[in-house]
Amino acid sequence: EAGVTQFPSHSVIEKGQTVTLRCDPISGHDNLYWYRRVMGKEIKFLLHFVKESKQDESGMPNNRFLAERTGGTYSTLKVQPAELEDSGVYFCASSQDLGGQETQYFGPGTRLLVL
Amino acid sequence: AQKITQTQPGMFVQEKEAVTLDCTYDTSDPSYGLFWYKQPSSGEMIFLIYQGSYDQQNATEGRYSLNFQKARKSANLVISASQLGDSAMYFCAMREYQAAGNKLTFGGGTRVLVKP
Numbered sequence: 001e002a003g004v005t006q007f008p009s010h011s012v013i014e015k016g017q018t019v020t021l022r023c024d025p026i027s028g029h030d031n032l033y034w035y036r037r038v039m040g041k042e043i044k045f046l047l048h049f050v051k052e053s054k055q056d057e058s059g060m061p062n063n064r065f066l067a068e069r070t071g072g073t074y075s076t077l078k079v080q081p082a083e084l085e086d087s088g089v090y091f092c093a094s095s096q097d098l099g100g101q102e103t104q105y106f107g108p109g110t111r112l113l114v115l
Numbered sequence: 116a117q118k119i120t121q122t123q124p125g126m127f128v129q130e131k132e133a134v135t136l137d138c139t140y141d142t143s144d145p146s147y148g149l150f151w152y153k154q155p156s157s158g159e160m161i162f163l164i165y166q167g168s169y170d171q172q173n174a175t176e177g178r179y180s181l182n183f184q185k186a187r188k189s190a191n192l193v194i195s196a197s198q199l200g201d202s203a204m205y206f207c208a209m210r211e212y213q214a215a216g217n218k219l220t221f222g223g224g225t226r227v228l229v230k231p
Contacts, residue, residue: 043219048217089158103165
């Protein structure tokens, strides 16, 4: 069974440009999460989808970030326009809804560098 | 206040020895779960072990065990018989079931280097 995949693995862009990150969750997982780790900081939650609906977007830093999950399968996270402080590693995770012990399985991350 | 604290930024361990990675947490939620993840140099985050706040016994998964001390709010990861492949970053994370939905809160991580 394929794990969570993310594309691209690395992205280097200039300030002001747009970048779109993609996440393909494990097949059958209704829950999809985005997290990010900026340099020197902890991994922080961004948002949570249940199928195509945004369940919790309390971690989204500002309106330059737009996440979508059309059809409840893969998700995209767009940053427009990118700023220097957006540099970091963006992780996607997915899970089945198993109640108590819901284990989130993470992808390898996308390393974003904004110059 | 930090919700998850990992006080050891980095540590060395001799191959075949055991190592304990510290994790303390702060929550007023009566129902929570604690997770440990491993991140090798390749970047992916690998789930290792889970401990629920109501679990009576410490969780174990192969060479990984969790030393759960609820009154002290600590959930230390013990890796027995360290192997070279255990060299990685290790993250402790918490899910607060009532207060915070499904999201995980992470600590800053501990980098482990296993010496041959």
